[in-house]
Amino acid sequence: MASQFNKSNKTGFDSKSIMRRFSIIAFALTILITMAIGQAGRMMTVERHTWDSLADLSKKDSVPIDAQRGDILSCNGDLMASSLPVYQLILDFRAMHEAKSDTLWEEKIDSICTGLHRIYPKYSVQHYRNRLDEGYKKRTTDTAIINGNPTEVKKRIAYWPIMRDRVTYNQLQEASKLPIFKLGRNKSGFYGDMIPARKKPYGTLASRTIGTVSGMTGNKSGLEASLDSILKGKDGIKNRRKVLNRYLDISIDEPINGKDVVTTLDLEIQDLSERALLKMMQERKAEHGCVIVMEVKTGDIKAIVNLDKDTMSVDAYGHHYWNGRYTELYNHAVADLLEPGSVFKTVSALVALDDGVIDTTTTVDTGRGVWTMYNSRMRDWGWSTIGGFGVITLNKAMQQSSNIGISRLIDEKYKDNAEKYVQGVYRTGIHDTLNIPLSDAKNPRIRMPKRLPNGKYDRAVWYPTALPWMSIGYETQIPPISTLTFYNAIANNGKMMRPRLVKAIMEDGKVVKEFAPEVMREHICRHHEALEKVQIMLEQVVTMGTAKKTVKSNLFRIAGKTGTAQIADGARGYKSGGVVYLASFAGYFPADNPQYSAIVCIKTRSGGGSNVGGPVFKEVAEGIMARNVKYDAKDAYDQTARLVPDVKQGNISAAGHVLNSIGIATTAEWDNSSSAEPAVWGYAETRKKRNIVLHQSEQENLKHVPDVRGMGARDAVYLLESRGLKVTLTGRGKVIGQSIPAGQAVKKGESISLMLHI
Secondary structure: OHHHHHHHHHHOOOHHHHHHHHHHHHHHHHHHHHHHHHHHHHHHOOOHHHHHHHHHOOEEEEEEEOOOOOOEEOOOOOEEEEEEEEEEEEEOHHHHHHOOOHHHHHHHHHHHHHHHHHHOOOOOHHHHHHHHHHHHHOEEEEEEEEOOEEEEEEEEOOOEEOOOOOEOHHHHHHHOOOOOHHHOHHHHOEEEEEEEEEEOOOOOOOHHHHOOEOOOOOOEOHHHHHOHHHHOOEOEEEEEEEEOOEEEEEEEEOOEOOOEEEEOOOHHHHHHHHHHHHHHHHHHOOOEEEEEEEEOOOOEEEEEEEEEEOOOEEOOOOOEEOOOOEEOOOOHHHHOOEOOHHHHHHHHHHHHHHHOOOOOOOEEEOOOOEEEEOOEEEEOOOOOOOOOOOEEEHHHHHHOOOHHHHHHHHHHHHOOOHHHHHHHHHHOOOOOOOOOOOOOOOOOEOOOOOEOOOOOEOOOOOOOOHHHHHOOOOOOEEOHHHHHHHHHHHHOOOOEEOOEOEEEEEEOOEEEEEOOOOEEEOOOOOOHHHHHHHHHHHHHHHHHOOOOOOOOOOOOOOEEEEEEEEEEOHHHOOOOOOEEEEEEEEEEEOOOOOOEEEEEEEEEOOOOOHHHHHHHHHHHHHHHHHHOOOOOHHHHOOHHHOOOOOOOEEEHHHHHHHHHHOOOOEEOOOOOOOOOOOOOEEEEEEEOOOEEEEEEOOOOOOOEOOOOOOEEHHHHHHHHHOOOOEEEEEOOOEEEEEOOOOOOEOOOOOEEEEEEEO
8 A cells, every 4th residue: 555655646646536637627518508499499499589680680591782873875875864873861779879979869869850951951950850860769679479479579770761852972971071970880770782773874855765663563564664674684592691780792693784775866956956846835835745756768757756745733723734844654656546637648659659540640620619519528738728639730739738639639530449548558657567666656547448248338347438538537546657658758768667765775885785777668669650759749748738838948959758647635526626636747858868757747726737837847857967967177166266175184195186176275295296106094284375385194003993073074984984984974074973982992893973064
């Protein structure tokens, strides 16, 4: 024993004691592990619903990532519709409470409300105070499963809109500088929830054709609706997790942005067409009107204008009234199924000439302006004043737009074979389906006669007056776009082009699909001689007929046809005071080498005639042709009146080349005598003695957003897109503001908005 004790003391190691301690520790660990496993099992089974409920409060799976909607552009690349970000001002009272900013909130709320009113004065200071007090005091209640029982869990509000309205990026930045808000989202709970909004830089210009996208209902119209699958792109998916009191988004499937749509619309032609139509409608206090301009060779729609009385104002009694303004409410150009009136006489003349049943010299007796046909009276214009036209030729009947002359000729030649006449009308293509990419577009309705087994016409479908009245533009329903397509074919020597509204689809600035001009019919008649005769008659309508005073131009030749149709005014019908007129003019110019065709339709209560549609057509035609007039710059060169121009920032080497070319002295640190030199970025400084000094700026890091303020649109877009940003423009002139500040790190594919001003 003594030896063992001595041995134990010598080594200092008591194996039994150590093993006993290890056994105790191992036993304790075993118990702990068993308890942990048991608790884990309990959490996975008995308490699973409790923890799932708590986890749901801090995560969200499969959150959609909105794809950026594509832009709609004019034929020249002008932005007509684009998705620009707007923001809703949000307060997270939960984050404010966790940051212990409640006391500071009570001290600064008055200053915050005053600042909000200054930034967005639509609402009063008191309104903001009431709204914020409501959100601060309010609580939401969520239900969680705790210990197997539903339990209410009170939370502070994490999403409280300060107001329903959306604000711009600049307004959001101003609000971020208010007391408490400037502490940042984590401490103040203030942030802006970005919402994509559809904007039209040119306001109401072609707005009904471009269409709308409702952010509230999702409803769409116009091109926005018909091309939605191209414009909308594909939404992505992300998972949201709460980490350190902040929500982090984890992208699972990146969104695919929508493609851009290039239309055939020309904003200059659209603008001058709208102004010409508006002026006439205001003068006549018209109900509504439309203008369509088409390019003859391609069928491209260069302008499509629709104006209606704005009757959305409501008086104190809840009654709608006209406020004196006009706006685009309905696409009359493609959707109106109305009787076209006398512009349809050209169709009748072409059919009869093509069938060889009449010639331009064929005569017809129109009497004294009133003729009874199948117990119904047909009247010519001016029957009560000039007493009719007497015996006239087809040529004269077209010039003077004689209802009796055209209807009697057609009835005489086709009354026993009305089917042949309608088949001839179909042959002209005016009845064809145009397949215009607009959801509200309608197809023409021109009915075919139906015979009974005994060979007589079924009067339920075809009565005796149907043929003569159809020949002058009644008994049919044809939208203006179909009538114009027919006249465009006449101008195009009989080749009918399908109206083209969409020119191309673009993605990331590159064309991915083009829509070529499409020929609908190589010929709208069987004999070219018939077409030539109609072309001559249409020109004579303007030079010596009903359109002479209102459409004839001293600058170039115009061909076309006037039209007036009496139409029923809705439920009021043709009763006293219920008759309105559809005044129109359809034609093309210049007559000797047609470039454009156009139609004007105006619904008015003040009568029709060439005095309504004709002047609008003439103003549009002369405005378009004036764009094509080219002057020699030397004729306007004046040595004594030469001014030093304002030079924008950007590619300053190109600016120097232009200045030298027009005789303005420049001083530069490089050779700017050739436009082929590489681009030099910088700015210009005007010195005395009419000298402009060109300064070169250091090229900024490609990984950061450059400062493009003061630049022209082209240079600014080039610099930003070369860094992978997607640019949208608002306004004209030089850049005065950019949505992403200079110096911020570039995120590929991110959108940046530029504000321009002249």
